[in-house]
Amino acid sequence: MIDFIKILVKDLHPSILEANPLLDFYDNINLSTGEIKTTNHKGQKITPYKNAFYNSLEFKIFENGTITINGSLHKYNNSGAHNYNDFNFSAFLGVLNDLKQKFSIDLNNCILRCLEIGINITPPKPTNQILEYCFLHKTRNFEYRINSDEGKYKQCQHSQYIIKIYNKALHYKSKGFKINTEILRFEIKYTKMERLNKLGVFNLNDIAKMGFKYFEKELITEWENVLFYDNTIVSNSNRINNYKNPLYWCKLIESNSKTNYYKHKGILKDLTSNNSDKVQSQITEIMRNKITFLSQEGASFDTLYIKSIHTPHNQTTNTINNNICKVTKVNISMQKDNSILLSHTGLKYYYKTDKKIYKQIKRNYLSKRWFNSDFETQIKEIAHNIRNKKSNGKTKQIKIYQPQQINLLSYFNL
Known part of the structure; x- marks a missing residue:
């Protein structure tokens, strides 16, 4: 249920993250001039920062010492691969525990700056059909959006929050997942955060204490605030042709006559209640049941596949994750089982499915000389540089610890 977060991490010294072997930090540098970036793509001034990625989370350390972390906790639980399966409360607590252990983070000091709560369900009707008939949220229009990471979805933006509705299966099928x-x-x-703060939610530990069930009312209320036309309505009412036309509702809103809008919304509600399969109400009930299921600490979650390759989930134990690249620290379970480094296959996978991770890897492992070369050459050079970094590290260790020299770290299995 908890997905994307952006948190401000207080009372953590940057050096603790900088020294963490799981994080490789790089400055945000202008490749043309060699200068650290001080403005964004809009020309606005920004505080310079360096960043690192781990399992889809981005760690940022700003020049002034501020630390932020953003990304999907749901994807983190799947080694950064996806967020289309169920993410229950037990898995959420496992992720929080993993973050505490690996990065010395105090959950009470993880102050929320952005939070996504969402739920994946199997709907009673085809998803695209449901999306088509979601016209408004409250009195605002839904708009179709396209994002390289999230695919095509409907969105309605309010002053303090955004409502999104996806065809999640279609999105991940296009990325090669078997669904x-x-x-x-x-x-x-x-x-x-004003709305959540009023509910008593300020940091990650608050969510851990309250549980997922606490957010049920928020999700159900906002779903029921969707103006949804149920195309299973069977009625001779001459209003139907108007009600199934989204432009009709938009014109009612634009006429500044909200009384008229709510009048017709009430009539539609009665028509739906007495003459249809009540699809929106069915979805409400499915959501309630799913939230109850996900809120149970012992709920199990499904087995997932990328193409025909098993994707590890719940990677929140202290065991070594064999599906993580030894150099880049990204998930490589889409490659052969015996892979230890990100290769051509994994690079092409991230180029297709997660441009954010691909661009970060490209920035870190492709020299400026090859930035304008063709795609295949870039892939080849990135993979080559990743291998070099691994072998150079091994060579360095050999130089430091000569064969005849006793290595105390090895002696103590460190």
């Missing part, structure tokens, strides 16, 4: 069911995702993205 045999319809998956509709409904999501609230809080862009300002």
